[in-house]
Amino acid sequence: MSTVTPNANAASEEAVRQVPDAQGRFGQFGGRYVPETLTKALEELTHEYAKAKQDPDFQAELNELLHRFVGRPSPLYHAARLSKQLGGAQIWLKREDLNHTGAHKINNTLGQALLTLRMKKTRVIAETGAGQHGVASATACAHFGLPCVVYMGAEDVRRQKPNVFSMRLMGAEVRPVESGSRTLRDAVNEAMRDWMSSVEHTHYIIGSVIGPHPFPMMVRDFQSVIGRECREQCLSSFGKLPDTIVACVGGGSNAAGMFFPFVEDRSVRMVGVEAGGRGAAPGDHASPLTYGSPGVLHGSYSYVMQDEDGQTSDVHSMSAGLDYPGVGPEHSYWKDASRVEYTSCRDDEALGAFDFLARNEGILTALETCHAVAKATEIAKTMSPDQHLVICLSGRGDKDAAELARLRGQEW
Amino acid sequence: MTAIDDLFTRLRASGKKALMPFITAGDPNLPFTSKVLLRLQELGCSMAEVGIPYSDPIADGPVIQASYTRALANKVKLDQIFHQIAGTQPSLSMPLVSMVSYAIIHRHGPARYIESAKAAGFSGAIVPDLLVEESAPFAILCREHDFNLVQLVTPTTPQDRALKIAEQSSGFLYFVSVTGITGERTQLPDGLVDRVGWLRERTKLPICIGFGISKPEHVRLLSPVCDGLIVGSAIVRCLEKAHESEANAIASAAELVSSLLAALES
Numbered sequence: 001m002s003t004v005t006p007n008a009n010a011a012s013e014e015a016v017r018q019v020p021d022a023q024g025r026f027g028q029f030g031g032r033y034v035p036e037t038l039t040k041a042l043e044e045l046t047h048e049y050a051k052a053k054q055d056p057d058f059q060a061e062l063n064e065l066l067h068r069f070v071g072r073p074s075p076l077y078h079a080a081r082l083s084k085q086l087g088g089a090q091i092w093l094k095r096e097d098l099n100h101t102g103a104h105k106i107n108n109t110l111g112q113a114l115l116t117l118r119m120k121k122t123r124v125i126a127e128t129g130a131g132q133h134g135v136a137s138a139t140a141c142a143h144f145g146l147p148c149v150v151y152m153g154a155e156d157v158r159r160q161k162p163n164v165f166s167m168r169l170m171g172a173e174v175r176p177v178e179s180g181s182r183t184l185r186d187a188v189n190e191a192m193r194d195w196m197s198s199v200e201h202t203h204y205i206i207g208s209v210i211g212p213h214p215f216p217m218m219v220r221d222f223q224s225v226i227g228r229e230c231r232e233q234c235l236s237s238f239g240k241l242p243d244t245i246v247a248c249v250g251g252g253s254n255a256a257g258m259f260f261p262f263v264e265d266r267s268v269r270m271v272g273v274e275a276g277g278r279g280a281a282p283g284d285h286a287s288p289l290t291y292g293s294p295g296v297l298h299g300s301y302s303y304v305m306q307d308e309d310g311q312t313s314d315v316h317s318m319s320a321g322l323d324y325p326g327v328g329p330e331h332s333y334w335k336d337a338s339r340v341e342y343t344s345c346r347d348d349e350a351l352g353a354f355d356f357l358a359r360n361e362g363i364l365t366a367l368e369t370c371h372a373v374a375k376a377t378e379i380a381k382t383m384s385p386d387q388h389l390v391i392c393l394s395g396r397g398d399k400d401a402a403e404l405a406r407l408r409g410q411e412w
Numbered sequence: 413m414t415a416i417d418d419l420f421t422r423l424r425a426s427g428k429k430a431l432m433p434f435i436t437a438g439d440p441n442l443p444f445t446s447k448v449l450l451r452l453q454e455l456g457c458s459m460a461e462v463g464i465p466y467s468d469p470i471a472d473g474p475v476i477q478a479s480y481t482r483a484l485a486n487k488v489k490l491d492q493i494f495h496q497i498a499g500t501q502p503s504l505s506m507p508l509v510s511m512v513s514y515a516i517i518h519r520h521g522p523a524r525y526i527e528s529a530k531a532a533g534f535s536g537a538i539v540p541d542l543l544v545e546e547s548a549p550f551a552i553l554c555r556e557h558d559f560n561l562v563q564l565v566t567p568t569t570p571q572d573r574a575l576k577i578a579e580q581s582s583g584f585l586y587f588v589s590v591t592g593i594t595g596e597r598t599q600l601p602d603g604l605v606d607r608v609g610w611l612r613e614r615t616k617l618p619i620c621i622g623f624g625i626s627k628p629e630h631v632r633l634l635s636p637v638c639d640g641l642i643v644g645s646a647i648v649r650c651l652e653k654a655h656e657s658e659a660n661a662i663a664s665a666a667e668l669v670s671s672l673l674a675a676l677e678s
């Protein structure tokens with residue numbers, strides 16, 4: 001395997017990479033803004049995770065699961081027809097959609113389920129938006145024999161029905177959340193409230209790089225298998241690092257896992273794509289990095305959509321997994337450090353990308369992921385055919401078939 | 413020395429305990445909030461906790477959540493809350509403490525929050541999502557402004573940490589009775605009296621117990637080991653039908669508060 005291009009400016013890049021600090025701060029972002037009741041469990045988790053990280057047995061068990069249960073490594077696929085159609089960069093798809101359960105979420109839930117056992121906790125709770133994290137949590141819990149309760153906004157229960165059914169088939173209890181906007185944000189609130197009462201025997205498997213320390217760091221680490229594999233696969237497939245990487249950003253876990261192993265490689269341009277919904281007006285999108293401001297939500301300090309009083313604003317995306325007013329603190333850090341560019345993609349653009357990938361490559365992509373695909377195709381057109389662009393294909397689209405039919409007024 | 417410090421000095425000198433009701437500002441409207449505060453004072457409550465409605469309250473159960481939702485649905489704003497309280501201040505002799513998420517304080521600007529709250533007549537703040545580790549910069553500002561920052565200990569707080577939190581808290585220490593969210597409980601956890609007693613021997617700071625307290629027998633059980641009792645959901649529930657009849661809502665809250673005050677006296 002070829003060696004990696006040396007860094008021009010290793011010292012400062014090291015600084016960008018060595019986050020968070022012991023308090024869970026990514027620069028000014030992150031930290032822990034939660035009720036005191038949760039502190040003990042967060043400390044315990046921090047401690048157990050630090051131990052597990054150093055423990056070869058833990059790593060071996062996780063790697064074995066990722067290999068034989070999940071099917072990793074996921075392929076890096078050259079979308080030759082798509083590339084040719086666009087006439088720009090060579091487009092490569094990191095196929096997280098081919099993982100067991102159909103998305104990147106399983107990388108994280110298996111890691112956290114193993115930690116649950118190590119901490120001798122006997123029950124798992126999770127929140128979910130698109131249902132992919134719920135399914136991945138239900139799967140990990142079925143695998144290990146842990147009872148699992150998944151909180152899901154009632155609106156998301158409606159628009160991601162197939163995943164609700166899958167979770168129940170695997171023995172998880174899905175609790176629809178009727179409060180607030182009845183979406184992901186409300187599901188996180190309810191899961192946190194459950195945890196406030198159950199914290200002594202329950203582990204809360206947060207599904208993205210959000211929440212109080214150590215979650216943003218730990219989930220990023222578990223998802224970094226995406227970027228690590230991708231880096232090696234780029235080197236072996238086309239002999240160098242990619243020029244550009246594009247990923248969608250809801251809470252930001254597939255993007256963080258993809259980007260993190262490339263953070264020091266300044267030659268690699270990285271683009272995170274948020275949900276642009278119906279447009280730039282307040283309430284019409286879910287793009288805190290593009291339109292929001294720093295604030296506190298769900299236990300950490302990060303960009304968020306909020307009003308002048310600090311109340312969380314309503315957001316919109318047709319995609320349940322991106323329909324969230326906050327984002328992981330490390331993305332806020334990367335944004336302010338200008339290491340990653342963040343942009344947003346509207347519902348209609350994402351729908352166009354769904355069809356484009358379906359017709360040209362025979363891949364049905366999750367609506368979340370379509371946001372990355374749409375922006376990537378735009379960017380690829382501005383690049384030359386000897387350049388390489390990687391898209392994190394975070395999930396498959398089966399779950400969205402019925403909702404797509406509804407959005408288009410077609411029969412399902 | 414804030415009005416809260418002063419209150420507990422007086423109460424301790426006379427061997428009395430505080431009853432501290434919690435109400436949500438602006439549920440269902442701000443003039444009603446003032447009316448309730450004045451009635452609570454008239455009944456003999458020592459101080460009151462005013463909840464600043466927040467969109468994502470993680471430590472709150474359904475009753476308080478719903479009251480925040482009602483207030484926010486009526487578009488209550490922080491500046492209006494301060495304005496209303498300031499207008500009521502001339503008739504209020506009992507101290508007020510705000511219960512407020514750090515999300516709101518951060519957005520308002522920590523120094524500006526303290527200044528506006530103080531100008532309105534608040535003596536301090538309880539910030540349920542600001543852990544002692546994260547609180548240093550805000551705590552310094554509070555001290556500079558002679559504004560209390562009330563910290564919380566919970567059943568999951570280890571003893572050495574509880575001592576550290578007590579050291580950092582001012583005004584009083586909020587002892588959360590249960591591992592969980594706000595809401596009435598019929599039964600309080602075993603060992604609560606002992607745990608509060610343990611801490612009370614080790615700090616000079618007044619200790620008030622809250623979460624779950626709703627019945628005279630709770631008051632009788634706990635008042636000997638603490639300086640005050642905080643009653644939230646039970647009162648907010650009495651007030652939740654205010655949009656139908658304000659008088660009935662206030663009467664029902666007054667009945668509850670009177671029964672708790674009687675238990676405190678006995």
Ligand SMILES: Cc1ncc(COP(=O)(O)O)c(C=O)c1O
Pocket residue numbers: 103104129130131132133207208209248249250251252253254255320321322366368369394395396
């Ligand atoms: C396929 C897929 N991609 C992306 C996301 C967004 O989450 P994150 O930004 O944490 O990767 C989700 C969330 O449900 C998802 O299911």
